[in-house]
Amino acid sequence: MTGVLKLYDNFQSIFDKYGDVRTKGWFLMSSPLPTLMICLSYVYIVKVLGPRLMANRKPFELRRTLIMYNLFQVIFSTWLFYELSMSGWLTGRYSLRCEPVDYSQHPTTLRMVNVCWWYYFSKFTEFFDTFFFVLRKKTRHISTLHVIHHGVMPMSVWFGVRFTPGGHSTFFGLLNTFVHIIMYSYYLLAALGPQIQKYLWWKKYLTTLQIIQFIAIMVHAFQLLFIDCNYPRAFVWWIGMHAVMFFFLFKEFYNEQYNKPRKMKVESGTKEPCNGVSQTNGEVKKNSYSKQSDYYVNGDGISRPDLVQRTVSASANN
Template sequence: MASLIAEAVKSYDNMMLKADPRVADWFMMSTPWPSFFICIMYFVVIKMGPNLMGDRKPFELKRVMLVYNFCMIILSAYCFIEFAASGWLAGYSLGCQPVDYSNSPQAVRMAKVCWMFYISKFIELLDTIFFILRKKYKQASFLHVFHHGIMPISWWFGVKFVPGGFGTFHSLLNSFIHFMMYTYYFLAALGPAFQKYLWWKKYMTTMQLTQFFAVTIHSTQLLFRECDYPILFIYWIGAYAVIFFILFADFYRKAYIKPKPKSEKVENGSAVRNGLKKER
């Protein structure tokens, strides 16, 4: 047992020797354990949340949601602009794009937005907490919880070892998707008077599917060419894109293609008139 622990510690130390020294002293970046702990606690809280709420009345969080969604719009827009300005509109290639580990202003700028994107994944865990506090338990689906729960720790490794290059293509797209998503949530939280501006709800899932399809193609093409980018991250990003394409496609099928019972159609009709019952 002692030898196994010693071997694990040795493997961990060897792995950390490959980390980017530029990010070593940044907040939450010294070790992965705080990120692991927060993700585990997220799953525990979501599991226990409905029981903790019990017979309590749902919290009224309209003002909190408005402020939160507005801040997330700004944060998502910032990340999208920074990913574009520090890389994807500043000479990055859609083919092989290695990480620039130098201390040039552009390379450091890219590393910083990668870190900010990583931090944003922790903030987004509040989405699910708000669902629980408002007793919108159906909104905390497997797709939602799984997606939110693995992103923070996944991105810790991204920032620690590859803060830039090829892997930031999907974060560029994701930042734009989240900008649109939180804009939708903000308008929905304003009340029934704004429902006429939410006609594009269905297309949000279509954009998500397009995102994951694009990332899958982007990852796959790199498997057929030489590129100075860690192959493990290529496989991880590609697998992530495929898994979530399948999950979002299943959601789209159930929500927009699969015929609904007549009673559910009537209920949904009332929901539209009363202001998107299932929306934030």
């Protein structure tokens, strides 16, 4: 125990020595432990405690709650994107090639530092995506990708706010908040009910947008390894490798959701139903459809609304 405390004191001294003095006293910024504990609690709640508590309970509908939550996230993400833009990225003040961290007390610089903290805080509000899954007993949608993405991000962003609030790394937040505006708009529409379903044909491209986002972040971060830029190399690797990890996780999800089902249909000789009729190996069967307004919300474009539930009726010969 004494060794653990000594190790913690050593890490804390590093945070105090090299951390940004402007954010040192801000809420949850003095030490990484509170953030780490919140992230671990999140994983325990959504993977163990929540499903256990909901095991013998009926799922909550939460339709109005989902509408209000997604509306809030759209507004919040829009504000974050605006602040990141006006603090540097879309004003010509920041360079895509190399942008060192400004540790001054300039008002515009402090505006960027402030929005960095709010971006960090937004990672906690996104936990509710998973909490709603649990309350609605959609536990099969709490995938490894989903939990890793949500559980890692607050801890990852904490280091940025504590050591490099501003500069090159905020490009990540700029792209991410832009994607979230589109993503939560999608889930807001999905939560409105099945009458909006015909307008949600673009869910596939939402995941594609996520993948493109991580590619752009990788290129933007790793370019600093080949040029002379006064930006910490440790954070270049930190941000770049996060983008690499999420790129492969989202790419795997994309393949499972959109490529494998299509391949399975081709191999089985099944064509998509048209006007209520499906063709399987030359045999025609009439289908009956039971539409369910069973929409759910996810945090980062990695899930989609449950679509039409199909049940095959007996053939006329039976």
